[in-house]
Amino acid sequence: MPPRRPxxxxxxxxxxxxxxxxxxxxxxxxxKKQIRKKQSTKASIASKIKWRYVILFxxxxxxxxxxxxxxxxxxxxxxxxxxxxxxxxxxxxxxYSGLNLSKAxxxxxxKLLGFRNKxxxxxxxxxxxxxxxxxxxxxxxxxxDEKTDSKILKISFTDYSISSVYDYLDxxxxxxxxxxxxxxxxxxxxxxxxxxxxxxxSVPELLKSAIRIVEDRHFYLHHGLHYKGIARAxxxxxxxxxxxxxxxxxxxxxxxxxxxSNTRSLWRKLNEAIMSLxxxxxxxxxxxxxxxxxxxxxxxxxxxxxHGFGLASRFYFDKNLDDLELHQVAMLVALVKGPSYYSPxxxxxxxxxxxxxxxxxxxxxxxxxxTEAEQAKRKSLGIIKTKPSSIxxxxxxxxxxxxxxxxxxxxxxxxxxxxxxxxxxxPLLQKKVEKIVERKTKWLDKRKHLEKNLQAATIITNTTNSxxxxxxxxxxxxxxxxxxxxxxxxxxxxxxxxxxxxxxLQQDNFNPLTLLNDKKVHIKGxxxxxxxxRNYDKKEHGAVALYQALTHSYNLATVRLGLKIGFEPIxxxxxxxxxxxxxxxxxxxxxxxxxxxxxxxxxxxxxxxxGGFNMPLNAIREVLAIDGTPLKRFALKVQQxxxxxxxxxxxxxxxxxxxxxxxxxxHYKMPPDFNAAGKTGTTNDLRDSWFAGFSAQHLVVSWLGxxxxxxxxxxxxxxxxxxxxxxxRTISTKPLVFNSNASVxxxxxxxxxxxxxxxxxxxxxxxxxxRDDIPAEQGNCQ
Amino acid sequence: MNNxxxxxxxxxxxxxxxxxxxxxKKSDDATSTFSRQIKPAESTSPAVLALIKKARVDAMNGxxxxxxxxxxxxxxxxxxxxxxxxxxxxxxxxxxxYKQAAGYASRSNSMARADKSLVIDNWRIIAxxxxxxxxxxxxxKAQDRINQLQQ
Numbered sequence: 001m002p003p004r005r006p007x008x009x010x011x012x013x014x015x016x017x018x019x020x021x022x023x024x025x026x027x028x029x030x031x032k033k034q035i036r037k038k039q040s041t042k043a044s045i046a047s048k049i050k051w052r053y054v055i056l057f058x059x060x061x062x063x064x065x066x067x068x069x070x071x072x073x074x075x076x077x078x079x080x081x082x083x084x085x086x087x088x089x090x091x092x093x094x095x096y097s098g099l100n101l102s103k104a105x106x107x108x109x110x111k112l113l114g115f116r117n118k119x120x121x122x123x124x125x126x127x128x129x130x131x132x133x134x135x136x137x138x139x140x141x142x143x144x145d146e147k148t149d150s151k152i153l154k155i156s157f158t159d160y161s162i163s164s165v166y167d168y169l170d171x172x173x174x175x176x177x178x179x180x181x182x183x184x185x186x187x188x189x190x191x192x193x194x195x196x197x198x199x200x201x202s203v204p205e206l207l208k209s210a211i212r213i214v215e216d217r218h219f220y221l222h223h224g225l226h227y228k229g230i231a232r233a234x235x236x237x238x239x240x241x242x243x244x245x246x247x248x249x250x251x252x253x254x255x256x257x258x259x260x261s262n263t264r265s266l267w268r269k270l271n272e273a274i275m276s277l278x279x280x281x282x283x284x285x286x287x288x289x290x291x292x293x294x295x296x297x298x299x300x301x302x303x304x305x306x307h308g309f310g311l312a313s314r315f316y317f318d319k320n321l322d323d324l325e326l327h328q329v330a331m332l333v334a335l336v337k338g339p340s341y342y343s344p345x346x347x348x349x350x351x352x353x354x355x356x357x358x359x360x361x362x363x364x365x366x367x368x369x370x371t372e373a374e375q376a377k378r379k380s381l382g383i384i385k386t387k388p389s390s391i392x393x394x395x396x397x398x399x400x401x402x403x404x405x406x407x408x409x410x411x412x413x414x415x416x417x418x419x420x421x422x423x424x425x426x427p428l429l430q431k432k433v434e435k436i437v438e439r440k441t442k443w444l445d446k447r448k449h450l451e452k453n454l455q456a457a458t459i460i461t462n463t464t465n466s467x468x469x470x471x472x473x474x475x476x477x478x479x480x481x482x483x484x485x486x487x488x489x490x491x492x493x494x495x496x497x498x499x500x501x502x503x504x505l506q507q508d509n510f511n512p513l514t515l516l517n518d519k520k521v522h523i524k525g526x527x528x529x530x531x532x533x534r535n536y537d538k539k540e541h542g543a544v545a546l547y548q549a550l551t552h553s554y555n556l557a558t559v560r561l562g563l564k565i566g567f568e569p570i571x572x573x574x575x576x577x578x579x580x581x582x583x584x585x586x587x588x589x590x591x592x593x594x595x596x597x598x599x600x601x602x603x604x605x606x607x608x609x610x611g612g613f614n615m616p617l618n619a620i621r622e623v624l625a626i627d628g629t630p631l632k633r634f635a636l637k638v639q640q641x642x643x644x645x646x647x648x649x650x651x652x653x654x655x656x657x658x659x660x661x662x663x664x665x666x667h668y669k670m671p672p673d674f675n676a677a678g679k680t681g682t683t684n685d686l687r688d689s690w691f692a693g694f695s696a697q698h699l700v701v702s703w704l705g706x707x708x709x710x711x712x713x714x715x716x717x718x719x720x721x722x723x724x725x726x727x728x729r730t731i732s733t734k735p736l737v738f739n740s741n742a743s744v745x746x747x748x749x750x751x752x753x754x755x756x757x758x759x760x761x762x763x764x765x766x767x768x769x770x771r772d773d774i775p776a777e778q779g780n781c782q
Numbered sequence: 783m784n785n786x787x788x789x790x791x792x793x794x795x796x797x798x799x800x801x802x803x804x805x806x807k808k809s810d811d812a813t814s815t816f817s818r819q820i821k822p823a824e825s826t827s828p829a830v831l832a833l834i835k836k837a838r839v840d841a842m843n844g845x846x847x848x849x850x851x852x853x854x855x856x857x858x859x860x861x862x863x864x865x866x867x868x869x870x871x872x873x874x875x876x877x878x879x880y881k882q883a884a885g886y887a888s889r890s891n892s893m894a895r896a897d898k899s900l901v902i903d904n905w906r907i908i909a910x911x912x913x914x915x916x917x918x919x920x921x922x923k924a925q926d927r928i929n930q931l932q933q
Contacts, residue, residue, distance in 0.1 A: 097829070638889050639885045
């Protein structure tokens with residue numbers, strides 16, 4: 001407060017009173033003014049300080065926000081950059097002298113691997129054929145156990161096999177070499193983005209130039225934003241009153257695809273600009289360009305989004321990027337503007353126009369000559385009609401791979417970590433089987449007037465190691481969805497019988513020559529109902545040898561045998577055969593009124609095909625991380641669960657099913673050296689048709705039926721056996737061999753007298769018998 | 783022969799087993815990973831021999847999984863080659879995976895009926911594996927088989 005002034009004495013009373021009042025007022029006014037002035041100075045200082053704080057606060061907030069964006073940019077860009085689907089490989093083909101492989105089949109494998117036929121096959125992934133030889137340069141590949149280098153090889157063929165494998169660099173014959181495995185698909189995330197990653201160095205110069213010319217000519221000059229471009233676009237848009245021009249740089253486009261949604265807003269534009277600058281600040285141009293090439297959205301394949309030029313090139317042309325021709329490069333670049341608007345399959349004219357515009361631009365910028373441009377413009381789009389096989393074929397097998405992996409990996413990791421899954425699939429065999437299933441199902445469907453309702457499932461395994469070589473889940477193998485090989489749980493009919501007979505053979509009082517009674521049987525159920533099964537031919541056959549009852553699949557003899565030995569040993573045998581499902585103990589089970597999937601049947605029959613060993617079926621060999629680090633191996637598990645000798649005896653009976661039994665009708669069609677064992681299965685009203693059978697090398701299980709469980713009119717023999725025999729005839733498979741040994745003898749038996757006879761007798765039946773069970777008497781040919 | 787004596791015999795047998803499971807995983811006596819007595823048959827193809835050779839080197843370096851993988855490749859080429867199955871059984875024994883050792887040895891036996899020394903060696907693996915798995919009765923039974931075969 002200012003010091004008070006002393007009051008002056010007044011002249012007159014009024015004047016004395018008035019004058020000082022005026023003065024006082026004036027003084028008060030002045031004081032007020034001063035106070036106000038001081039107050040306003042104070043307020044302005046305060047407000048200045050406040051504004052500073054506000055600005056500072058917002059600056060801080062903005063910095064924090066930029067920092068936040070920076071973290072996002074760094075995290076996604078510096079890390080994996082993409083959620084990479086797991087890559088699923090087929091088995092690698094091993095090449096060695098003596099391998100049963102024709103030149104034509106080998107060339108099919110090379111095609112699957114994307115090898116190109118060249119006059120000088122010097123670059124990895126190229127080959128040429130010269131008479132009986134194939135010259136090729138392999139690609140380097142990292143397997144679970146080792147990295148193989150690229151090699152220049154000469155593979156020489158005889159009619160059906162490889163005669164030598166010669167290494168040109170080492171100038172010597174080599175014992176064995178593993179080719180890289182073919183990719184058979186991927187495990188995608190829910191939004192099903194897919195890409196084939198490419199490195200910037202391997203992208204053709206023409207494509208890189210074309211992208212820059214069309215999308216961002218100043219890419220190597222700006223820092224993420226091209227201000228002139230933005231201004232020009234803004235001006236054009238204002239004049240047009242709508243968005244007609246975009247000023248986005250490649251960096252901005254990448255940011256938009258990578259981090260932001262597709263909505264058009266000022267806020268998104270701002271984010272885009274900041275993130276573009278940040279991206280350019282942290283990474284060099286080539287890294288950004290490479291990311292752009294791999295990220296850009298270029299089309300849609302149903303639910304699968306096609307991202308990046310690498311995959312687009314495979315998807316539209318079934319070619320690698322470096323194999324693309326000028327007009328194809330131009331088409332891909334033309335697509336960037338709008339893969340839906342310029343959809344190659346729907347709006348080809350529209351796209352052709354834009355493609356030619358791109359070609360003109362390339363000529364204008366002297367990237368190509370005018371003649372080249374004219375030639376390229378005359379070409380059609382040249383897109384392949386069907387999608388390449390290596391992208392998403394064999395969905396049923398991939399489904400199995402995913403299920404087997406689920407025990408060890410989360411869905412998320414499978415779809416994003418870029419794992420490499422090495423499977424057991426033989427892609428060439430798979431294709432053959434798919435074709436057979438398609439053709440035969442169509443044929444049978446027509447014959448039985450099933451109006452395209454007949455469905456199929458087939459599984460093929462290697463009997464040595466229980467690896468699944470091929471798997472078909474429906475009549476249309478390309479169709480994903482209901483996987484009948486794994487999920488069609490159907491009654492198995494007579495396929496159960498080998499388990500009943502094996503259970504009997506494992507007891508001392510039964511052998512293949514034991515007489516059984518094939519006579520009517522009536523069984524009372526708990527509710528008083530009577531079950532009276534019949535034979536397929538509706539006849540009774542009286543006294544028959546055990547092997548005959550199984551060979552001809554007699555129901556009455558089987559039921560009587562089953563009841564004699566009891567359910568417990570049969571259930572135990574089925575468990576020992578690898579079936580995990582609980583098998584109920586009621587009489588109709590003896591004739592197969594028990595439900596299983598083709599996969600379970602395969603597991604069951606595998607124990608016979610392997611000679612008495614339970615080996616869990618396997619579709620995967622190894623899993624590697626994205627960088628090739630070995631993660632997991634799925635080694636073969638072997639457990640002896642059945643008596644090896646008894647299985648040999650049983651298998652010799654099952655061999656007769658194909659010789660003289662229910663499956664004999666195909667015997668004459670098979671090659672002379674073909675030897676296999678198997679069993680037919682038919683269910684009530686001919687609803688399911690089964691055949692399970694094996695050679696020394698392959699087990700094939702085939703099922704036919706309808707999804708709505710109606711009658712197919714097909715027995716195991718007239719339906720599934722058709723597919724089985726076609727497959728066995730087409731693939732090269734080692735015949736089943738029965739050798740006598742210390743405990744089992746393979747010999748000829750007369751079917752009437754059941755005496756041992758000379759093997760040359762016309763009606764003699766070949767059987768493996770335990771040495772204790774061999775008939776003492778030698779008979780004569782009947 | 784009473785059971786106690788047989789059991790003693792089984793224990794002595796284990797000590798004599800090549801690549802015996804009592805060793806540490808990286809075998810010091812690695813040359814014994816694959817039996818010195820059991821050699822691949824003369825009919826074995828050069829491709830399989832090459833793989834066996836590499837597997838042996840892997841095993842000597844203590845890389846048992848790698849060795850196993852090579853033998854798996856070999857067995858795909860010659861599924862009925864009992865010697866490869868035998869070698870695999872031995873590798874499992876070395877990895878102390880006794881269940882699989884017994885399984886593979888049985889599989890080898892199912893193919894090697896004529897080769898007595900191989901069959902005996904496989905039974906030794908089975909006996910040892912059973913003993914390690916706590917199946918004393920089974921181990922004694924396997925020993926009986928060895929005795930029978932050696933007569």
